[in-house]
Amino acid sequence: MSRQRAKLVVGNWKMHGRIDENAALLTEVAAGASALQKDVRVGVCVPCPYLAQSQALLSGSVVKWGVQDVSAHAGGAYTGEVAAEMAVDFGVTYAIVGHSERRAYHRESPELVGAKTQRAIEAGLVPIVCVGETLEERESGATEQVIGTQLDAVLMLLTEEQAAGIVVAYEPVWAIGTGKTAQPEQAQAVHAFLRRKLQEKGATVANALLLYGGSVKPDNARELFAQGDIDGGLIGGASLKSKDFLAICQAAQTALQ
């Protein structure tokens, strides 16, 4: 079965942004993205306090907005957490779940990430499920075992139909914010593994978009996006500069041609 020909580029602002600088960034990204072909989808995942601003400035543009995490709970006495339904109130499309920074600094287990993914889907969001190995795990030959476990914990909770709607982002921990990108062939090998795992869940699930994340920049994006199983990118640092982010979106378009 042939896969959909589409690319997706999503910015993960992490804990960056202030209201004034966001206004310029969001406006510039919306303007630049309007020139892209429609099979290049663009999103930005912003800190929750800026969801209203994102909604105000991006509504009516081709750029969708999202959150960087959601609670595993629908609501209740969970101080500091944000429910997926609350994000929906602000027109959100995407929810990053299981980012390695949350797995590492907030001790999020594969099971919790699975529960968060399920909540996001139930609320009507598109989860971007992050998986990735540390350098130590890679060097000990455990990459497939680690990311396989991370992905299985999510897939086991979902129906085939739900699983077909998720986005998976492969983000090797050693490549995040370090300037060390995985070699395109190295990333492709992991993406092919992830694609096979999705295929096991069902033929339609194998069509899910698979993003690469970790030091994606304008000068390495095209080669990464040209790989057969890399459907786009999850962009950290370079998503904070409109020129760089739009150049990466443009690279996704070039890779489709």
Ligand code: 13P
């Ligand atoms: P960098 O692009 O800054 O390496 O961050 C990648 C990332 O973690 C995106 O979620």
